[in-house]
Amino acid sequence: MNALEIKNVSKSFSGHQALHDISLEVPEQTIFGLLGPNGAGKTTLIRIVNQIIRPDSGEVNLFGECLKPDHVFDIGYLPEERGLYKKMKVGEQAMYLAQLKGLSASEARKKLTNWFERFDIAPWWNKKVEELSKGMAQKIQFITTVLHEPKLLILDEPFSGFDPINVEIITQEILRLRDNGATIILSTHNMSSVEELCDHIGLINNSRLVLSGPLDEVRNQFARESYKLTFKGNIIAFTNALWTNYELITKSSNDDIHSCEINLLNGARLNDLLNTVLPVIEIVEVKPIIPSMHDIFIEAVEGTQKHEEA
Amino acid sequence: MSKVGLIIRREYLTRVKKRSFIIMTFLGPLLFAAIIFGGVYMILNDSTTHDVLVVDQNGILTRYSEGTRQLESRFANTFVDSDQIIYHFSKEDIDDDMFKSSAYSLKVVIDEAQLNSGAGTPFTYKTLPSLTVKERIKSELEKGIEQFRVQENLKLDWAVYKSMKVNLKFVEIDVENAGQASLDQNKAVVGFMFSVIIYFFIFMYGVQVMRGVIEEKTNRIVEVIISSVKPFQLMMGKIIGIGLVGLTQFLMWVVLSSVVFTIASFTLIGDAMPTPAMVDGNAMMPMDDASMQVAQLMENEMFLTFISIDWPTLILLFIFYFIGGFLLYGALFAAIGSAVDAETDTQQFMLPVSLPLIFGFLAAEMLLQNPESPIGTVFELIPLTAPVVMMIRSAMGFAGADWLILIASMIILILTFLLFVWAAGRIYRIGILMYGKKASYKELWKWIFEKA
Numbered sequence: 001m002n003a004l005e006i007k008n009v010s011k012s013f014s015g016h017q018a019l020h021d022i023s024l025e026v027p028e029q030t031i032f033g034l035l036g037p038n039g040a041g042k043t044t045l046i047r048i049v050n051q052i053i054r055p056d057s058g059e060v061n062l063f064g065e066c067l068k069p070d071h072v073f074d075i076g077y078l079p080e081e082r083g084l085y086k087k088m089k090v091g092e093q094a095m096y097l098a099q100l101k102g103l104s105a106s107e108a109r110k111k112l113t114n115w116f117e118r119f120d121i122a123p124w125w126n127k128k129v130e131e132l133s134k135g136m137a138q139k140i141q142f143i144t145t146v147l148h149e150p151k152l153l154i155l156d157e158p159f160s161g162f163d164p165i166n167v168e169i170i171t172q173e174i175l176r177l178r179d180n181g182a183t184i185i186l187s188t189h190n191m192s193s194v195e196e197l198c199d200h201i202g203l204i205n206n207s208r209l210v211l212s213g214p215l216d217e218v219r220n221q222f223a224r225e226s227y228k229l230t231f232k233g234n235i236i237a238f239t240n241a242l243w244t245n246y247e248l249i250t251k252s253s254n255d256d257i258h259s260c261e262i263n264l265l266n267g268a269r270l271n272d273l274l275n276t277v278l279p280v281i282e283i284v285e286v287k288p289i290i291p292s293m294h295d296i297f298i299e300a301v302e303g304t305q306k307h308e309e310a
Numbered sequence: 311m312s313k314v315g316l317i318i319r320r321e322y323l324t325r326v327k328k329r330s331f332i333i334m335t336f337l338g339p340l341l342f343a344a345i346i347f348g349g350v351y352m353i354l355n356d357s358t359t360h361d362v363l364v365v366d367q368n369g370i371l372t373r374y375s376e377g378t379r380q381l382e383s384r385f386a387n388t389f390v391d392s393d394q395i396i397y398h399f400s401k402e403d404i405d406d407d408m409f410k411s412s413a414y415s416l417k418v419v420i421d422e423a424q425l426n427s428g429a430g431t432p433f434t435y436k437t438l439p440s441l442t443v444k445e446r447i448k449s450e451l452e453k454g455i456e457q458f459r460v461q462e463n464l465k466l467d468w469a470v471y472k473s474m475k476v477n478l479k480f481v482e483i484d485v486e487n488a489g490q491a492s493l494d495q496n497k498a499v500v501g502f503m504f505s506v507i508i509y510f511f512i513f514m515y516g517v518q519v520m521r522g523v524i525e526e527k528t529n530r531i532v533e534v535i536i537s538s539v540k541p542f543q544l545m546m547g548k549i550i551g552i553g554l555v556g557l558t559q560f561l562m563w564v565v566l567s568s569v570v571f572t573i574a575s576f577t578l579i580g581d582a583m584p585t586p587a588m589v590d591g592n593a594m595m596p597m598d599d600a601s602m603q604v605a606q607l608m609e610n611e612m613f614l615t616f617i618s619i620d621w622p623t624l625i626l627l628f629i630f631y632f633i634g635g636f637l638l639y640g641a642l643f644a645a646i647g648s649a650v651d652a653e654t655d656t657q658q659f660m661l662p663v664s665l666p667l668i669f670g671f672l673a674a675e676m677l678l679q680n681p682e683s684p685i686g687t688v689f690e691l692i693p694l695t696a697p698v699v700m701m702i703r704s705a706m707g708f709a710g711a712d713w714l715i716l717i718a719s720m721i722i723l724i725l726t727f728l729l730f731v732w733a734a735g736r737i738y739r740i741g742i743l744m745y746g747k748k749a750s751y752k753e754l755w756k757w758i759f760e761k762a
Contacts, residue, residue: 014756050537052743054761077537081745083530088324099316100538141534 001064003028003152003183004049009058011044018044019055020207026185026200028063031178033198033215034187035293037301041207042187043080046154049185050077063151073102076150080157080187082141084129091125094144101148108147115143119169134161142170146177153177156187171197191293201293203300210304211296222296225264226289227273232256233281241280246273261289313539314547321522321551326558335559339567360395360439362447363414365403368422371454372399385461385468388454394443397450409434420451494706496615498681501705504628505674505698507560512635512667512697515556516643520656522548523647523742532742541739545648546731549640556636620707627704627716634723635697639667641727641734648741649749670695677702690719693726733758 004026011019019041026032036042047053049060051067060067062074085093091112098108116122119139129137138161146153155174159167174197178184186197194201194215201218203211211218226249231238235251235258242248247263264273270286277283291299325331366372371388372381381399383389389397398414409417417434424431431451433444460471482494523545526532535544646659673689680686681702689699696719708716740757741749749757 014760047743052533052536056761072538075537077534079530079533079537081530082534085324085525085529085531096316096320097534097538100313100535144534 001028002026002061003030003063004032004185005059005061006045006049007059007061009045009048009055009060011041011048011053011055017207019048019204022058022204022209024202024209024212026183028183029178029181030199031174031184031186031197033194033201034185034204035189035194035201035297036204040204042204043156045204046077046079046156046185046187049152049154050075073148074151076101076145076148076153078141078145078153078155078158080160084137084140086128086130088129089125090127090129090132090140093129094140094147097144098147101150103148111147112143115147119143135163135166138162139166142173146173146182149182151182153182153184154187155184157189158186159188159190159193167193191297194293203297205301205304208304211300215293218296219290219293222291222299224289224291225268225270226261227264227270228259228261228285228287228289229273229277229283230257230259230285230287231277231281231283232258237280238277241277243276246276257284314543314550317539317544317547318551318554321548322554322558325518325552325555331555331559335562336566338559339563339570342567343570358439359393360416360443361398361414362395363398363400363404363409363412363417364389364451365400365417365419367401367403367420369401370420370422370458371451372401383454385454385457388457389450395446406434410436415439416447418447418451420455425455493615493618494681496612497619497706498678498702500615500619501624501702502674502678504624504701504705505671508628508632508635508701509667509671509674509698511556511560511632512639513664515552515636516639516663518555519549519552519640520643520647521653522552523644523738524650524653524656527648527742527745528651536739536742541742542735545641545644545735545738549637549644553633553636553640557632560632619705623708624701624704628701630720631697631700631704631723634720634727638693638697638723638727638730639663641731645734645737645741645754648738649744649754651745651748655748666692666694667698670698674699674702681706687715690715691722693719693723696723736760 002025006022006024009019009022010017022041022045034042034045044053048055049062049067051069051072062071065071088096094112095105095108098112099105103111113122116125121136121139124132124136124140129140132140142158145155153174158170158174162170171193174184174186186194188194198215200214201212202209213221233256235253238258238260239248239251242262245264245266245268247265249261249263251258251260253259262273264270274283274286364371366381371384373384374380375382381401383397383399391397403419404412404417415436416439417432419432419434439447457468460466461468526535526544532544539547642663646656646663649659650656670689673686673695677683677686677689677699686699686703689695690703700716700719703712703716736758737754740760741754
């Protein structure tokens, strides 16, 4: 079953179209990467799922049901622009936020004590938020987001403000929550964490969905017949040997070891390439190039922009 | 607990637990008492002795005494020395340098020509005396000059002249309420005190609503919260919670003030207040019979006013208009807070909200002078001024058509309150998510009708 289904959702604000006919599906118990440049419409989409704003048209289904007020208890939302009441004590504040998400006071206290011990921050309970560092406050926010064990977690840039050690802790927590049954929508500009965590992605650019699907499929879709050749020998002889069926993308040299990235064109195969260059060089390594999410992001975004300009 | 309940509780508890709230709640009545009693105490116990030199250039007030070979007061009943004021007389003026080096603390020059020309009488001092001291010197001089003119110029007997003077006092009788002395003017004063309280609390706590909204916006916690509750619930929870803080402070002040005033009037003023015996013996303040009577009458009138006010109605209406007015203005202040990023940006929106409130206060002040003014009815019906203005009529009591005005005023207030809360909620839900852009009135208007 899909945790979230968005069907033909559009939304505009006083003349400006924020979302244009977006449809996407988030399968249950997966981590879904919601990507896109700044201002593309991700936050608007997230706010619609959180029922902060309503779509002009289209439909949103959560766990097979049309979006309804009680669904706020099933969602945990960590907005990108987030904060806490500075003058309130950490524990008091966490209790308040937990109760707003429908937990009783005793449940909230029990769960919070648990999390505070797990994150080793029990002594912060009676501190005021203004005494905490940014990273500490981010931890509290993460806890209050997941505390009520929501079925759908929406995390907008969850790693900002964390040092690498805490990034690792949060990463492990996200994976653990997924394994325990939660579905997670992760919105981030950090493409390496997308590669590390996400099972599915959706990319929004200029208020339209330009790309979506399982991460592997998306990457294969963008994969070309490209290889990275590492070799010893004369680089000039090597480039001369390449005929029209091969496109040299990059080259780099380290002493007498050279590395080149090559695109195969017109149906040429790796064997053809090797046959062509073997007489002039000595091969050290051959590796297929799989496009990174970083490259896919840039290609997809620039591709749609060119498309629109044309 | 419901979500709004949780929000109300947080808004209430965080404010009530604040040190500034506790200090203000306990210090407020003490400060208030200190100002009132301190003032009274200082007036009654002004221990400084003033040596006043009266320069009587034409010999109006003084005559040469063969016995003491000095100038003395012409009339026995004028310029009687007291603990506070000792009079000295001279025919010749002294210059400023001499005055500075002299033992006198005050100097006043009486010159017949100057008196007749209507020019002011020079009153020179080293340090400015209290108002009462100045008033007493003035009245003493007036009495002396008056007596001189009556006795020496007109050759009239002072006692006869005094008996001719008339001091009228009105006893007001409302024909609608025949047979009973009307105390409307006094009741209006009591009502005005409640007006002041409502005005003061709406301003003080309305601004707190605005600050609270701005705080949530700048803290960026607002998006977290409205993913759990509706913006309208958050706004109402905040307004109600802060309103309850205001009511708490008010009730605490009432209780604490009564305690402080009771204690203070027993200990502090108890022995400092002039008792009739002391006045008779002329020990403290010379008080003539007329002012004694007035004092007694005042006391009497205050008492009569107090018992003739319909307190249950007044208190009930006070609570109604306090809550109604606060919700009305609270919604406006919340909308302002949501439309800006920082308190410094609030000015352009504050003025149109403060103006009706200030206007209501001025109207109440005007009604104090003229409680039956028909313009008052207009302000009682306008919902933005009604909470402040209606208190005056509430204290005076309602008769006949007044009840209709009251009911109309209450209904209009409730309807307007619903309208304002609705509109403010519409502005609020969009405003709290807007950052960096300064909203204009046009945009606010658009937000009210925009879909979310």
